[in-house]
Amino acid sequence: MRFNLMLATSKTIYALSSGGLPSGVAVVRVSGNGAFRAAKSLAGALPMPRQAALKTIRTRNGLIIDRALVLTFPGPASFTGEDCVEIHVHGGKAVVNTLLDELSSFENFRLAEHGEFSRRALENGKMDLVEVEGLADLISAETEMQRRLAMEHAAGGLSDLYNSWADRLTRARALIEAELDFADEDDVPGSVSDMVWADMKQLHRELSDHLAGADLGEIIRDGLKVVIAGPPNAGKSSLMNALAKREVAIVTDIAGTTRDVLHVDLNIEGYAVKLYDTAGLRETNEIVEREGIRRALRTVADADLVLSLAEIGEEPQRTFPGFAGRVLAVGTKSDIHPGIRNGYDVLISAVDVAGLNELHELLRRDLQARSGMLSLALPSRLRHRTLLTDSLGAVAAALASEDRGLDIRAEYLRQAATSLGRITGRVDVEDLLDVIFSEFCIGK
Ligand SMILES: Nc1nc2c(ncn2[C@@H]2O[C@H](COP(=O)(O)OP(=O)(O)OP(=O)(O)O)[C@@H](O)[C@H]2O)c(=O)[nH]1
Ligand SMILES: [K+]
Ligand SMILES: [Mg+2]
Secondary structure, eight states, X not given: OOOOOOOTTSOEEEEEOSOSSSEEEEEEEEESTTHHHHHHHHHSSOOSTTXXXXXXXXXXXXXXXXXXXXXXXXXXXXXXXXXXXXXXXXXXXXXXXXXXXXXXXXXXXXXXXXXXXXXXXXXXTSSOHHHHHHHHHHHHOOSHHHHXXXXXXXXXXXXXXXXXXXXXXXHHHHHHHHHHHXXXXXXXXXXXXXXXXXXXXXXXXXXXXXXXXXXXXHHHHHOEEEEEEOSTTSSHHHHHHHHHTSOOSOOOSSTTOOOSOEEEEEEETTEEEEEEEOOOOOOOOOHHHHHHHHHHHHHHHTOSEEEEEEEBTBOOOOOBTTBXXXXXXXXXXXXXXXXXXXXXXXXXXXXXXXXXXHHHHHHHHHHHHHTOSOOOOOOOSHHHHHHHHHHHHHHHHHHHOTTSOHHHHHHHHHHHHHHHHHHHTOOOOOOHHHHHHHHSOOOO
16 A cells, blocks of 8 residues: 555544434544543543443533443554544534534544545555445445445455456566566566466456446446436426426426426436436527527436437437437327327326336336346446546557567556556555566576
8 A cells, every 4th residue: 555654643533423413322433643542531441442331421621521332443453544432422412512622622633524534544544445435425325226336346346356457467567577577587488478468358358348337337326317308298397297206397288388407316226317307399499498408408418318208199209419328209198198009118197107107117127227237346437437448548558569569568558557556546566576576486
Protein backbone atom coordinates (compact mmCIF):
# COMPACT_ATOMS: atom_id res chain seq x y z
CA MET A 1 0.00 0.00 0.00
CA ARG A 2 1.27 3.42 -0.93
CA PHE A 3 -0.59 5.32 1.72
CA ASN A 4 1.47 5.95 4.79
CA LEU A 5 0.71 6.51 8.40
CA MET A 6 1.13 10.25 8.45
CA LEU A 7 -1.75 10.69 10.82
CA ALA A 8 0.25 10.53 14.04
CA THR A 9 -0.24 14.24 14.57
CA SER A 10 -3.67 14.54 13.01
CA LYS A 11 -6.87 15.34 14.81
CA THR A 12 -9.10 12.88 16.57
CA ILE A 13 -12.47 12.90 14.85
CA TYR A 14 -15.93 12.12 16.17
CA ALA A 15 -19.43 12.00 14.74
CA LEU A 16 -22.88 10.59 15.17
CA SER A 17 -22.63 7.46 13.03
CA SER A 18 -26.21 6.25 13.29
CA GLY A 19 -29.25 7.80 11.60
CA GLY A 20 -31.58 10.68 12.36
CA LEU A 21 -32.65 11.65 15.87
CA PRO A 22 -34.58 10.88 17.96
CA SER A 23 -33.97 7.16 17.82
CA GLY A 24 -33.83 4.27 20.26
CA VAL A 25 -30.07 4.15 20.24
CA ALA A 26 -27.51 6.53 18.75
CA VAL A 27 -23.93 5.50 18.02
CA VAL A 28 -21.22 8.12 18.39
CA ARG A 29 -17.93 7.06 16.89
CA VAL A 30 -14.52 8.49 17.76
CA SER A 31 -11.29 7.79 15.87
CA GLY A 32 -7.74 8.97 16.42
CA ASN A 33 -5.00 8.82 18.96
CA GLY A 34 -7.01 10.79 21.51
CA ALA A 35 -9.98 8.42 21.35
CA PHE A 36 -9.14 6.27 24.38
CA ARG A 37 -8.12 9.27 26.48
CA ALA A 38 -11.49 10.89 25.82
CA ALA A 39 -13.36 7.64 26.44
CA LYS A 40 -11.65 7.23 29.82
CA SER A 41 -12.53 10.74 30.76
CA LEU A 42 -16.17 10.18 29.78
CA ALA A 43 -16.68 6.62 31.04
CA GLY A 44 -13.96 5.87 33.57
CA ALA A 45 -12.19 2.52 33.23
CA LEU A 46 -12.56 1.12 29.71
CA PRO A 47 -13.74 -2.41 28.91
CA MET A 48 -11.55 -4.97 27.17
CA PRO A 49 -11.05 -4.22 23.47
CA ARG A 50 -14.07 -5.08 21.30
CA GLN A 51 -16.23 -5.91 24.31
CA ALA A 52 -19.24 -3.85 25.24
CA ALA A 53 -19.67 -2.55 28.78
CA LEU A 54 -22.44 -0.45 30.27
CA LYS A 55 -20.94 2.79 31.60
CA THR A 56 -22.09 6.05 33.06
CA ILE A 57 -21.04 8.82 30.70
CA ARG A 58 -20.10 12.06 32.42
CA THR A 59 -18.89 15.46 31.39
CA ARG A 60 -15.63 16.60 32.96
CA ASN A 61 -17.69 18.66 35.38
CA GLY A 62 -19.29 15.48 36.65
CA LEU A 63 -22.66 15.97 34.97
CA ILE A 64 -24.16 12.64 33.95
CA ILE A 65 -24.94 12.63 30.23
CA ASP A 66 -26.39 9.11 29.92
CA ARG A 67 -25.77 5.46 30.63
CA ALA A 68 -24.27 3.94 27.52
CA LEU A 69 -22.55 0.95 25.99
CA VAL A 70 -18.90 1.66 25.35
CA LEU A 71 -16.70 -0.31 22.95
CA THR A 72 -13.04 0.18 22.14
CA PHE A 73 -11.14 -0.94 19.05
CA PRO A 74 -7.39 -0.42 19.35
CA GLY A 75 -5.63 0.44 16.09
CA PRO A 76 -4.51 -0.89 13.73
CA ALA A 77 -7.15 -3.65 14.03
CA SER A 78 -10.01 -1.19 13.77
CA PHE A 79 -12.19 0.15 10.98
CA THR A 80 -10.04 3.23 10.42
CA GLY A 81 -6.78 1.65 11.48
CA GLU A 82 -6.62 4.17 14.36
CA ASP A 83 -7.82 3.78 17.93
CA CYS A 84 -11.61 3.84 17.71
CA VAL A 85 -14.35 4.11 20.32
CA GLU A 86 -18.08 3.62 19.95
CA ILE A 87 -20.48 5.05 22.49
CA HIS A 88 -24.05 3.78 22.19
CA VAL A 89 -26.22 6.33 23.97
CA HIS A 90 -29.98 6.78 23.96
CA GLY A 91 -30.93 8.53 20.75
CA GLY A 92 -32.26 11.80 22.14
CA LYS A 93 -31.21 15.04 20.48
CA ALA A 94 -30.06 16.63 23.73
CA VAL A 95 -28.20 13.48 24.82
CA VAL A 96 -26.27 13.32 21.56
CA ASN A 97 -25.65 17.06 21.39
CA THR A 98 -24.28 17.14 24.94
CA LEU A 99 -21.99 14.21 24.18
CA LEU A 100 -20.76 15.79 20.94
CA ASP A 101 -20.24 19.10 22.78
CA GLU A 102 -18.20 17.36 25.43
CA LEU A 103 -16.08 15.63 22.76
CA SER A 104 -15.46 18.95 21.03
CA SER A 105 -13.85 20.25 24.20
CA PHE A 106 -10.98 17.74 24.11
CA GLU A 107 -7.75 19.04 22.72
CA ASN A 108 -7.17 18.23 19.04
CA PHE A 109 -10.70 16.90 18.57
CA ARG A 110 -13.03 17.93 15.81
CA LEU A 111 -16.24 16.79 14.15
CA ALA A 112 -15.56 14.33 11.31
CA GLU A 113 -16.06 15.47 7.75
CA HIS A 114 -18.20 13.55 5.25
CA GLY A 115 -16.81 10.06 4.80
CA GLU A 116 -13.76 10.85 6.90
CA PHE A 117 -13.79 7.57 8.84
CA SER A 118 -13.72 5.67 5.53
CA ARG A 119 -11.12 8.04 4.20
CA ARG A 120 -8.85 7.27 7.12
CA ALA A 121 -9.49 3.57 6.57
CA LEU A 122 -8.33 4.07 2.98
CA GLU A 123 -5.27 6.07 3.99
CA ASN A 124 -4.32 3.43 6.52
CA GLY A 125 -4.64 0.64 4.01
CA LYS A 126 -7.70 -0.92 5.66
CA MET A 127 -9.74 -0.65 2.46
CA ASP A 128 -8.98 0.20 -1.12
CA LEU A 129 -10.88 2.64 -3.30
CA VAL A 130 -13.28 0.10 -4.76
CA GLU A 131 -14.11 -1.17 -1.30
CA VAL A 132 -14.70 2.37 -0.05
CA GLU A 133 -17.00 3.03 -3.01
CA GLY A 134 -18.74 -0.28 -2.33
CA LEU A 135 -19.30 0.67 1.29
CA ALA A 136 -20.78 4.01 0.26
CA ASP A 137 -23.07 2.19 -2.18
CA LEU A 138 -24.02 -0.37 0.45
CA ILE A 139 -25.13 2.39 2.79
CA SER A 140 -27.22 4.04 0.09
CA ALA A 141 -28.54 0.80 -1.44
CA GLU A 142 -32.32 0.79 -1.71
CA THR A 143 -32.94 -2.37 -3.70
CA GLU A 144 -31.79 -5.93 -3.20
CA MET A 145 -29.67 -5.93 -6.38
CA GLN A 146 -28.00 -2.65 -5.39
CA ARG A 147 -27.22 -4.20 -2.03
CA ARG A 148 -25.73 -7.33 -3.60
CA LEU A 149 -23.61 -5.36 -6.06
CA ALA A 150 -22.36 -3.04 -3.31
CA MET A 151 -21.65 -5.95 -0.98
CA GLU A 152 -19.52 -7.61 -3.68
CA HIS A 153 -17.50 -4.41 -4.01
CA ALA A 154 -17.26 -3.64 -0.31
CA ALA A 155 -16.11 -7.18 0.44
CA GLY A 156 -13.24 -6.91 -2.01
CA GLY A 157 -14.53 -9.18 -4.80
CA LEU A 158 -13.82 -6.64 -7.49
CA SER A 159 -10.53 -5.54 -5.95
CA ASP A 160 -9.28 -9.13 -5.90
CA LEU A 161 -9.99 -9.40 -9.59
CA TYR A 162 -8.18 -6.16 -10.45
CA ASN A 163 -5.25 -7.03 -8.22
CA SER A 164 -4.90 -10.44 -9.84
CA TRP A 165 -4.89 -8.83 -13.28
CA ALA A 166 -2.35 -6.24 -12.18
CA ASP A 167 -0.19 -9.06 -10.81
CA ARG A 168 -0.33 -10.88 -14.13
CA LEU A 169 0.75 -7.73 -15.93
CA THR A 170 3.61 -7.26 -13.51
CA ARG A 171 4.66 -10.85 -13.97
CA ALA A 172 4.54 -10.51 -17.76
CA ARG A 173 6.76 -7.47 -17.59
CA ALA A 174 9.14 -9.23 -15.27
CA LEU A 175 9.49 -12.03 -17.79
CA ILE A 176 10.05 -9.56 -20.61
CA GLU A 177 12.65 -7.70 -18.59
CA ALA A 178 14.36 -10.97 -17.90
CA GLU A 179 14.43 -11.78 -21.56
CA LEU A 180 15.84 -8.35 -22.35
CA ASP A 181 18.45 -8.23 -19.61
CA PHE A 182 19.55 -11.78 -19.28
CA ALA A 183 18.95 -13.22 -22.71
CA ASP A 184 22.47 -14.63 -22.80
CA GLU A 185 22.22 -16.56 -19.61
CA ASP A 186 21.19 -20.16 -19.38
CA ASP A 187 18.75 -19.94 -16.52
CA VAL A 188 16.10 -17.98 -18.36
CA PRO A 189 13.66 -20.36 -20.04
CA GLY A 190 13.42 -20.01 -23.80
CA SER A 191 10.43 -18.58 -25.64
CA VAL A 192 9.29 -16.75 -22.56
CA SER A 193 7.61 -14.37 -24.96
CA ASP A 194 5.21 -16.97 -26.27
CA MET A 195 4.02 -17.65 -22.75
CA VAL A 196 3.68 -13.96 -21.94
CA TRP A 197 1.73 -13.03 -25.02
CA ALA A 198 -0.60 -16.01 -24.81
CA ASP A 199 -1.47 -14.93 -21.30
CA MET A 200 -1.86 -11.29 -22.33
CA LYS A 201 -4.29 -12.36 -25.07
CA GLN A 202 -6.28 -14.21 -22.45
CA LEU A 203 -6.16 -11.18 -20.14
CA HIS A 204 -7.40 -9.01 -23.00
CA ARG A 205 -10.42 -11.32 -23.37
CA GLU A 206 -11.14 -11.28 -19.64
CA LEU A 207 -10.90 -7.50 -19.53
CA SER A 208 -13.28 -7.07 -22.48
CA ASP A 209 -15.80 -9.50 -21.00
CA HIS A 210 -15.61 -7.66 -17.72
CA LEU A 211 -16.08 -4.28 -19.40
CA ALA A 212 -19.12 -5.66 -21.20
CA GLY A 213 -20.71 -6.02 -17.77
CA ALA A 214 -20.23 -2.32 -17.01
CA ASP A 215 -23.60 -1.42 -18.53
CA LEU A 216 -25.32 -3.83 -16.21
CA GLY A 217 -23.28 -2.71 -13.22
CA GLU A 218 -24.27 0.88 -13.86
CA ILE A 219 -27.90 -0.11 -14.42
CA ILE A 220 -28.03 -2.00 -11.14
CA ARG A 221 -26.34 0.79 -9.24
CA ASP A 222 -28.03 3.78 -10.88
CA GLY A 223 -31.30 2.14 -11.96
CA LEU A 224 -32.66 1.09 -15.37
CA LYS A 225 -33.77 4.24 -17.19
CA VAL A 226 -37.23 3.53 -18.58
CA VAL A 227 -38.76 6.37 -20.58
CA ILE A 228 -42.45 6.64 -21.47
CA ALA A 229 -42.82 8.28 -24.88
CA GLY A 230 -45.53 8.72 -27.49
CA PRO A 231 -48.03 11.18 -28.94
CA PRO A 232 -50.14 13.53 -26.79
CA ASN A 233 -53.02 11.94 -24.92
CA ALA A 234 -51.66 8.42 -25.43
CA GLY A 235 -51.98 7.97 -21.69
CA LYS A 236 -48.32 8.38 -20.75
CA SER A 237 -48.88 10.30 -17.54
CA SER A 238 -51.71 7.97 -16.56
CA LEU A 239 -49.29 5.03 -16.87
CA MET A 240 -46.66 6.86 -14.85
CA ASN A 241 -49.18 7.46 -12.06
CA ALA A 242 -50.42 3.87 -12.18
CA LEU A 243 -46.89 2.43 -11.89
CA ALA A 244 -45.89 4.94 -9.22
CA LYS A 245 -49.17 4.29 -7.37
CA ARG A 246 -49.58 8.03 -6.77
CA GLU A 247 -50.54 11.16 -8.67
CA VAL A 248 -47.08 12.25 -9.78
CA ALA A 249 -48.14 13.72 -13.12
CA ILE A 250 -51.06 15.92 -14.14
CA VAL A 251 -53.54 14.02 -16.29
CA THR A 252 -56.13 15.86 -18.42
CA ASP A 253 -57.81 15.24 -21.74
CA ILE A 254 -55.94 18.24 -23.19
CA ALA A 255 -53.24 17.18 -25.65
CA GLY A 256 -49.90 18.60 -24.54
CA THR A 257 -50.54 18.50 -20.79
CA THR A 258 -47.08 17.28 -19.79
CA ARG A 259 -44.18 19.62 -20.55
CA ASP A 260 -41.38 18.92 -18.10
CA VAL A 261 -39.76 15.52 -17.78
CA LEU A 262 -41.12 13.85 -14.64
CA HIS A 263 -39.35 11.09 -12.80
CA VAL A 264 -40.07 8.47 -10.13
CA ASP A 265 -37.92 5.69 -8.66
CA LEU A 266 -39.43 2.23 -8.68
CA ASN A 267 -38.26 -1.05 -7.23
CA ILE A 268 -39.08 -3.91 -9.56
CA GLU A 269 -38.16 -7.32 -8.17
CA GLY A 270 -35.16 -5.88 -6.37
CA TYR A 271 -33.94 -3.85 -9.33
CA ALA A 272 -33.94 -0.07 -9.25
CA VAL A 273 -35.91 1.47 -12.12
CA LYS A 274 -35.97 5.16 -12.93
CA LEU A 275 -39.22 5.86 -14.75
CA TYR A 276 -39.61 9.04 -16.81
CA ASP A 277 -42.80 10.61 -18.17
CA THR A 278 -42.32 12.97 -21.10
CA ALA A 279 -44.20 15.48 -23.22
CA GLY A 280 -46.34 14.09 -26.06
CA LEU A 281 -44.45 14.05 -29.36
CA ARG A 282 -46.02 16.03 -32.20
CA GLU A 283 -45.33 18.92 -34.59
CA THR A 284 -46.14 22.19 -32.86
CA ASN A 285 -45.23 25.86 -32.94
CA GLU A 286 -46.12 26.46 -29.34
CA ILE A 287 -42.88 27.53 -27.68
CA VAL A 288 -43.31 25.85 -24.31
CA GLU A 289 -44.53 22.60 -25.80
CA ARG A 290 -41.66 22.57 -28.29
CA GLU A 291 -39.18 22.86 -25.43
CA GLY A 292 -41.00 20.01 -23.68
CA ILE A 293 -40.67 17.85 -26.78
CA ARG A 294 -36.99 18.70 -27.11
CA ARG A 295 -36.50 17.53 -23.52
CA ALA A 296 -38.57 14.44 -24.16
CA LEU A 297 -36.35 13.42 -27.09
CA ARG A 298 -33.21 14.13 -25.11
CA THR A 299 -34.51 11.89 -22.31
CA VAL A 300 -35.38 9.13 -24.79
CA ALA A 301 -31.87 9.27 -26.28
CA ASP A 302 -30.47 8.64 -22.81
CA ALA A 303 -32.83 5.74 -22.01
CA ASP A 304 -32.05 2.07 -21.40
CA LEU A 305 -35.55 1.06 -22.46
CA VAL A 306 -38.39 3.01 -24.10
CA LEU A 307 -42.07 2.33 -23.55
CA SER A 308 -43.57 3.62 -26.78
CA LEU A 309 -47.22 4.30 -26.04
CA ALA A 310 -50.03 4.62 -28.57
CA GLU A 311 -53.75 4.43 -28.05
CA ILE A 312 -54.93 1.07 -29.39
CA GLY A 313 -55.67 1.47 -33.09
CA GLU A 314 -52.82 3.98 -33.55
CA GLU A 315 -49.39 2.97 -34.79
CA PRO A 316 -46.76 3.01 -32.00
CA GLN A 317 -43.45 4.70 -32.87
CA ARG A 318 -40.76 2.01 -33.24
CA THR A 319 -37.61 4.10 -33.48
CA PHE A 320 -36.47 7.30 -31.85
CA PRO A 321 -33.66 9.64 -32.86
CA GLY A 322 -30.43 8.88 -31.03
CA PHE A 323 -31.78 5.77 -29.32
CA ALA A 324 -30.56 2.31 -30.28
CA GLY A 325 -31.90 0.30 -27.34
CA ARG A 326 -35.03 -1.75 -26.85
CA VAL A 327 -38.47 -0.24 -27.60
CA LEU A 328 -41.59 -1.88 -26.13
CA ALA A 329 -44.77 -1.05 -28.03
CA VAL A 330 -47.53 -0.41 -25.51
CA GLY A 331 -51.16 -0.14 -26.65
CA THR A 332 -53.20 1.97 -24.22
CA LYS A 333 -56.81 2.35 -23.11
CA SER A 334 -57.63 -1.31 -23.62
CA ASP A 335 -60.82 -0.73 -21.60
CA ILE A 336 -62.33 1.24 -24.47
CA HIS A 337 -60.78 -0.83 -27.29
CA PRO A 338 -61.67 -4.42 -26.50
CA GLY A 339 -60.60 -7.21 -28.81
CA ILE A 340 -57.69 -5.56 -30.65
CA ARG A 341 -54.31 -7.11 -29.95
CA ASN A 342 -51.99 -6.99 -32.96
CA GLY A 343 -49.06 -4.66 -33.30
CA TYR A 344 -48.28 -4.20 -29.61
CA ASP A 345 -46.01 -5.97 -27.15
CA VAL A 346 -48.47 -5.34 -24.36
CA LEU A 347 -51.89 -3.77 -23.89
CA ILE A 348 -52.65 -1.72 -20.84
CA SER A 349 -55.37 0.31 -19.28
CA ALA A 350 -54.89 2.83 -16.56
CA VAL A 351 -58.32 1.97 -15.19
CA ASP A 352 -57.82 -1.78 -14.69
CA VAL A 353 -54.61 -3.45 -13.61
CA ALA A 354 -54.46 -6.62 -15.76
CA GLY A 355 -52.22 -5.12 -18.43
CA LEU A 356 -50.13 -3.32 -15.84
CA ASN A 357 -49.17 -6.63 -14.28
CA GLU A 358 -48.16 -7.89 -17.69
CA LEU A 359 -46.06 -4.77 -18.31
CA HIS A 360 -44.47 -5.20 -14.90
CA GLU A 361 -43.62 -8.77 -15.86
CA LEU A 362 -42.06 -7.60 -19.16
CA LEU A 363 -39.87 -5.14 -17.26
CA ARG A 364 -38.85 -7.83 -14.82
CA ARG A 365 -37.90 -10.17 -17.64
CA ASP A 366 -35.96 -7.43 -19.40
CA LEU A 367 -33.96 -6.81 -16.25
CA GLN A 368 -33.33 -10.49 -15.72
CA ALA A 369 -32.21 -10.95 -19.32
CA ARG A 370 -29.74 -8.12 -18.85
CA SER A 371 -28.36 -9.71 -15.73
CA GLY A 372 -28.12 -13.21 -17.22
CA MET A 373 -24.72 -13.65 -15.61
CA LEU A 374 -25.13 -13.84 -11.89
CA SER A 375 -21.67 -12.79 -10.81
CA LEU A 376 -21.89 -9.30 -9.42
CA ALA A 377 -18.18 -8.58 -9.73
CA LEU A 378 -19.18 -5.85 -12.17
CA PRO A 379 -17.77 -2.39 -12.64
CA SER A 380 -20.49 0.01 -11.53
CA ARG A 381 -19.09 3.49 -12.06
CA LEU A 382 -17.91 5.58 -14.96
CA ARG A 383 -14.55 5.83 -13.16
CA HIS A 384 -14.15 2.05 -13.32
CA ARG A 385 -15.27 1.94 -16.93
CA THR A 386 -12.85 4.68 -18.03
CA LEU A 387 -9.82 3.14 -16.35
CA LEU A 388 -10.72 -0.36 -17.53
CA THR A 389 -10.99 0.97 -21.06
CA ASP A 390 -7.55 2.56 -20.69
CA SER A 391 -6.14 -0.70 -19.40
CA LEU A 392 -7.73 -2.73 -22.17
CA GLY A 393 -6.42 -0.26 -24.77
CA ALA A 394 -2.89 -0.58 -23.40
CA VAL A 395 -3.01 -4.40 -23.44
CA ALA A 396 -4.33 -4.26 -27.01
CA ALA A 397 -1.52 -1.88 -27.98
CA ALA A 398 1.06 -4.22 -26.44
CA LEU A 399 -0.40 -7.17 -28.33
CA ALA A 400 -0.55 -5.21 -31.59
CA SER A 401 3.03 -3.92 -31.54
CA GLU A 402 4.74 -7.18 -32.33
CA ASP A 403 7.03 -5.45 -34.76
CA ARG A 404 8.22 -3.00 -32.13
CA GLY A 405 10.76 -3.46 -29.39
CA LEU A 406 10.03 -5.55 -26.31
CA ASP A 407 10.72 -2.52 -24.15
CA ILE A 408 7.91 -0.61 -25.86
CA ARG A 409 5.52 -3.51 -25.45
CA ALA A 410 6.51 -3.83 -21.79
CA GLU A 411 5.79 -0.14 -21.37
CA TYR A 412 2.24 -0.68 -22.61
CA LEU A 413 1.80 -3.44 -20.06
CA ARG A 414 3.04 -1.10 -17.37
CA GLN A 415 0.40 1.44 -18.41
CA ALA A 416 -2.26 -1.25 -18.33
CA ALA A 417 -1.31 -2.19 -14.77
CA THR A 418 -1.20 1.46 -13.72
CA SER A 419 -4.78 1.97 -14.91
CA LEU A 420 -5.93 -1.04 -12.91
CA GLY A 421 -3.99 0.22 -9.92
CA ARG A 422 -5.76 3.54 -10.21
CA ILE A 423 -9.10 1.79 -9.85
CA THR A 424 -8.19 0.27 -6.53
CA GLY A 425 -5.94 3.17 -5.56
CA ARG A 426 -3.10 0.71 -5.25
CA VAL A 427 -0.89 1.80 -8.16
CA ASP A 428 1.84 -0.74 -7.91
CA VAL A 429 5.28 0.31 -6.88
CA GLU A 430 8.09 -1.44 -8.65
CA ASP A 431 8.46 -4.96 -7.38
CA LEU A 432 9.69 -6.17 -10.72
CA LEU A 433 13.00 -7.39 -9.41
CA ASP A 434 11.39 -9.35 -6.62
CA VAL A 435 9.36 -11.19 -9.18
CA ILE A 436 12.35 -11.90 -11.38
CA PHE A 437 14.38 -13.23 -8.48
CA SER A 438 11.60 -15.34 -7.16
CA GLU A 439 10.94 -16.99 -10.51
CA PHE A 440 14.47 -17.60 -11.80
CA CYS A 441 17.73 -18.19 -10.03
CA ILE A 442 19.56 -15.39 -11.76
CA GLY A 443 21.91 -14.56 -8.94
CA LYS A 444 24.00 -17.66 -9.31
N1 LIG B 1 -60.47 5.10 -20.87
C1 LIG B 1 -59.20 5.35 -20.61
N2 LIG B 1 -58.76 6.63 -20.63
C2 LIG B 1 -57.48 6.86 -20.37
C3 LIG B 1 -56.57 5.81 -20.09
N3 LIG B 1 -55.34 6.34 -19.89
C4 LIG B 1 -55.48 7.67 -20.03
N4 LIG B 1 -56.75 8.00 -20.32
C5 LIG B 1 -57.29 9.33 -20.56
O1 LIG B 1 -56.60 9.89 -21.67
C6 LIG B 1 -56.40 11.28 -21.48
C7 LIG B 1 -54.93 11.62 -21.62
O2 LIG B 1 -54.21 10.96 -20.60
P1 LIG B 1 -52.76 11.44 -20.15
O3 LIG B 1 -52.26 10.43 -19.20
O4 LIG B 1 -52.80 12.84 -19.71
O5 LIG B 1 -52.01 11.34 -21.54
P2 LIG B 1 -50.54 11.81 -21.89
O6 LIG B 1 -50.01 10.86 -22.89
O7 LIG B 1 -49.74 12.00 -20.67
O8 LIG B 1 -50.82 13.22 -22.58
P3 LIG B 1 -49.81 14.45 -22.77
O9 LIG B 1 -49.14 14.71 -21.48
O10 LIG B 1 -50.74 15.55 -23.15
O11 LIG B 1 -48.86 14.10 -23.85
C8 LIG B 1 -56.94 11.59 -20.09
O12 LIG B 1 -58.25 12.11 -20.23
C9 LIG B 1 -56.98 10.26 -19.41
O13 LIG B 1 -57.97 10.16 -18.40
C10 LIG B 1 -57.07 4.47 -20.08
O14 LIG B 1 -56.36 3.48 -19.85
N5 LIG B 1 -58.39 4.30 -20.35
K1 LIG C 1 -53.08 14.85 -21.82
MG1 LIG D 1 -48.75 13.59 -19.93
